[in-house]
Amino acid sequence: MATGFYSHPDCLLHDMGPWHPECPARLQAIEDQLIASRIDTLIEREEAPLASEEDLARVHTQAHIDFVKETAPSVGRAEIDPDTLMSPGSYHAALRAAGAAVAATDAVIAGTYDNAFCSVRPPGHHAEPARAMGFCLFNNIAIAARHALEVHGLERVAIIDFDVHHGNGTEAAFSGDPRVLMCSFFQHPFYPYSGADNHASNMVNLPMPARTKGMAVREAVDLMWLPRLDEFKPQMIFVSAGFDAHREDDLGNMGLVEDDYTWLTEQIRAVAKRHAKGRIVSSLEGGYNLSALGRSVVAHVRALAEI
Template sequence: MTTGFFSHPDFLLHEMGEWHPECPARLQAIEDQLIASRIDALIERDESAPLATEADLLRVHTQAHIDFIRNTAPKEGYASIDPDTLMNPHTWQAALRAAGAAIAATDAVLAGRYENAFCSVRPPGHHAEPARAMGFCFFNNIAIAARHALEVHGLQRVAIVDFDVHHGNGTEAAFAGDSRVLMCSFFQHPFYPYTGAENPAPNMVNLPIAARTKGMEVREAIDIMWLPRLHEFKPEMVFVSAGFDAHREDDLGNMGLVEDDFAWITEQIREIAGRYAKGRIVSSLEGGYNLSALGRSVVAHLRALADI
């Protein structure tokens, strides 16, 4: 299997202060683990992370939201979106490039250049709603890529799998009720952003999980709840919001997963994609804030994607 690895130096320029856990060191930790694990040479690097266009963003976000983010970008210092989400002078370009990387990965996988791809990007995206930035997120990278696959490439059915410790409220807001999209997620509950557990739309397979739940219980829930729906849906492509903050070493969550659990989840996704979607998967980084655990978990995810 050929796995593309999409990243770009601009992602290191966005930062929200020395205190902030969503920091440039996250991507550097991933790079360090790629080298330490010796899989760096077994994946194909791709820095074709163009800036997403306004038309790309408008497939998910409102014009008012795009204008607000553009106009809020500071010339120096920081501008606050919410208490945890800030912009520096480089955030606007990094956010456009993060969405652009997911689009470029989608194009490359659909063109057959890679069987699947991982986007090592920041800022993350799955909390960004059509009309609101929040939770470290400005534009919804995976939602934009999924809409691109549907509306530009003409796919009929795409699945989105979100295994971040926090519910992907932005992605759900973008696709709730859209029969072309099946979204499967688990998330710690009750927990930020306190959504996802009440009356989800029929195309949402939401698994609220209690704090301190370990990997085997999550695997069992996925086996019972996600996999039958994914087999029934038969997606033509699978998109992944890959958050690694459900790791037991990550202090921003309180769940008990380890690297083997992320590898197992990825193997299930790969099996679905192999059966129905010609193996086509685009995965994009969301959370994961313990630097060592993040790097190790991304390596486990990549090993499963690339089948190495």
Template structure:
């Protein structure tokens, strides 16, 4: 079965101002690398639908969803926080980003796809049930995971987050939910300054100091993540695939390289095959050095494709 690749033209229309690091060029850099390395043609390309209000509200409170609609600007920008703003295309892009994750979940569970990568923006893992922050509006991976539980009747799902920042929104959505195991590492102390205290039983979130390299991360995966995942036996894996822990990315101060992302992906495939019929849906989160982002997503996808 093929690897799905979900994207949508609306993702290129959302932008938060000149020189903002979360920019449309991120997706173009990824696609350029896939084409130049002859990987693009091996993927099953699918256009992301928009998520429904019901799907979004499995994670986000209705009042928050209504508020985002009411503040969406007709022109210019609406500033939510110093780093996060909306233009007139933002909500459309956010709905399609969440819809990509939901559609990928449906296709992988149906057996149409072996696994899938959602090349989306805006990212999602900082979006809390009632708050947009950190470039994020809807929590794409959380919406997809909740969809797998609610619409498909899965009993256990795992969320893997290897972004340099803690996925505070994902933790807020699933804290103390025994059906969900979240495994992450993140630079600490660092934005959003969460995840290291009062850790819930279903959270395996590992703070790492700045300048941690791939060997430190591999030790975390081998000694902490893998035992927890194999004990939990997830029926599906969701990946918050942030690539800003790369050593060339100025957004953080960690030291990963492409081979580390490939290795982590391979470990998750092993877990998925052991417990989840190989089912993985991965969604783009961070990654702001365009060259490092393109190379890292290429490495991630080549493993999903078994190249």
């Protein structure tokens, strides 16, 4: 079996303006690097379906779903906060992004793929159950994880978040839920200024100072994440895959490189093989230096597919 690669042209229609770093060119940069690295023919491409409101409602309030739908403009842009805007294509893009994660979950559990990566936007891990923020409208990975628990009946899932920003929305969805173990690292203090003070037993948060490099992250993961994951024995692993901790990314101030993302993915894959039948669904979060983003996603996908 192979690695599924989920995306959709609708994800390019979400456009927050020429000044905004979370831009359609991010997905195009990933495609360019997949072709340049010659692995585009070694992965199985799938078009992301639209998420249903039932999918969204496993994480988000109906009021939030209605707000996002009604805020989408017919022309121009509508502002949710100074960093998060909607264009006419944004609502459909958000449904595709969440739908990709749900469809990938179905396919991996069915055994169609060993694992899957969702090359989608908008990202999701800042979206709280009742609030859009931080470039995010719906929480794609949280929706997929809840789908695995409530539709497929899994009893334990892990969520790995390696974005430079803390996944406050995912934490808000699952803090205190014994069915979910969330492991994350993030630059701190830094937007959204959360995660360092959560003492819920199912949250393994690793706040990292600015300028932290890959070897320090690897040591912390080895000491703090991996023992907890082995103890928890997840039946499936979900990854919020942000690549803005890369040393070339100006939206953060950490020092990771492609080899660090390869190493992280290999550790996640090894845990999945030990406990979860290899089942992993990963979805794109941050990463705003286009070259570094494309190279890092290739490293991540290569490690997922073992190519």
